[in-house]
Amino acid sequence: MPDPVARMVLPPSIRTADFISDLHLSRELPRTAAALAEYLRRTKAEAIFILGDLFEAWVGDDSRTLPFEASIVDMLAGAAQRQPLYIMRGNRDFLMDGPLFEATGAVELPDPVVVQALGISNEPVLLSHGDALCLEDTAYQQFRAQVRQPEWKAAFLAKPLAERQAIGAQMRAASRAHQLRAEPVTYADADASLAQAWLAVAGARTLIHGHTHRPQSERRAEGWQRHVLSDWDCDHALPARAEVLRWANEGFTRLPPDQT
Numbered sequence: 001m002p003d004p005v006a007r008m009v010l011p012p013s014i015r016t017a018d019f020i021s022d023l024h025l026s027r028e029l030p031r032t033a034a035a036l037a038e039y040l041r042r043t044k045a046e047a048i049f050i051l052g053d054l055f056e057a058w059v060g061d062d063s064r065t066l067p068f069e070a071s072i073v074d075m076l077a078g079a080a081q082r083q084p085l086y087i088m089r090g091n092r093d094f095l096m097d098g099p100l101f102e103a104t105g106a107v108e109l110p111d112p113v114v115v116q117a118l119g120i121s122n123e124p125v126l127l128s129h130g131d132a133l134c135l136e137d138t139a140y141q142q143f144r145a146q147v148r149q150p151e152w153k154a155a156f157l158a159k160p161l162a163e164r165q166a167i168g169a170q171m172r173a174a175s176r177a178h179q180l181r182a183e184p185v186t187y188a189d190a191d192a193s194l195a196q197a198w199l200a201v202a203g204a205r206t207l208i209h210g211h212t213h214r215p216q217s218e219r220r221a222e223g224w225q226r227h228v229l230s231d232w233d234c235d236h237a238l239p240a241r242a243e244v245l246r247w248a249n250e251g252f253t254r255l256p257p258d259q260t
């Protein structure tokens with residue numbers, strides 16, 4: 001992680017902030033997209049943070065005008081007019097770039113970033129998608145290092161949109177096969193030593209991340225805590241899975257989206 005880490009200060013007028021991640025939106029999951037739309041219309045939060053993997057795949061900002069993607073852009077633009085909307089890239093949508101942020105009015109968040117909310121707490125929080133912390137998945141870390149290079153991105157984005165979509169679909173199929181082979185217990189989690197080192201650099205004691213799809217809030221004996229966000233699936237999961245982590249004066253609360 002960069003040292004010093006990026007910092008952001010929310011003004012005192014913001015007294016409630018929501019965190020969500022891993023919606024993995026695609027046109028195959030219309031109910032999940034509808035649940036997000038309903039949540040964005042309803043929430044009383046004064047700031048919304050989406051910590052990566054908003055999209056199941058994002059193969060370049062020129063896809064923002066495709067029918068499904070355009071409907072999500074409109075949804076986000078509406079939300080960004082009501083309250084500040086912050087979006088971090090995840091491993092699925094790391095190619096989100098300037099044109100998408102401009103079209104939505106969302107603010108781009110670096111990964112990781114320290115956020116201090118003057119209206120909520122004296123304690124800053126460290127935000128990350130979480131994939132960079134999953135050190136045990138060495139094959140993924142090699143892949144990550146490769147695809148985040150400017151040269152790789154430029155070469156990929158130079159391909160026609162249809163070809164990028166096909167490559168993206170192949171990568172997701174390979175990733176699903178990898179996950180099926182890995183035992184659930186050994187499927188990589190955030191590395192606790194690295195998380196603690198990041199927090200030390202950040203001067204924070206609270207980490208919020210997604211990516212692992214293993215929602216929990218954990219207090220560590222070493223004196224720090226982490227909140228792992230839930231993924232969303234309102235199409236195939238029974239019961240539908242969707243959760244919001246709310247940060248307010250009284251601390252952190254996990255809420256169903258329809259109670260925000």
Ligand SMILES: [Mn+2]
Pocket residue numbers: 052053090091092129131210211212
């Ligand atoms: Mn992820």
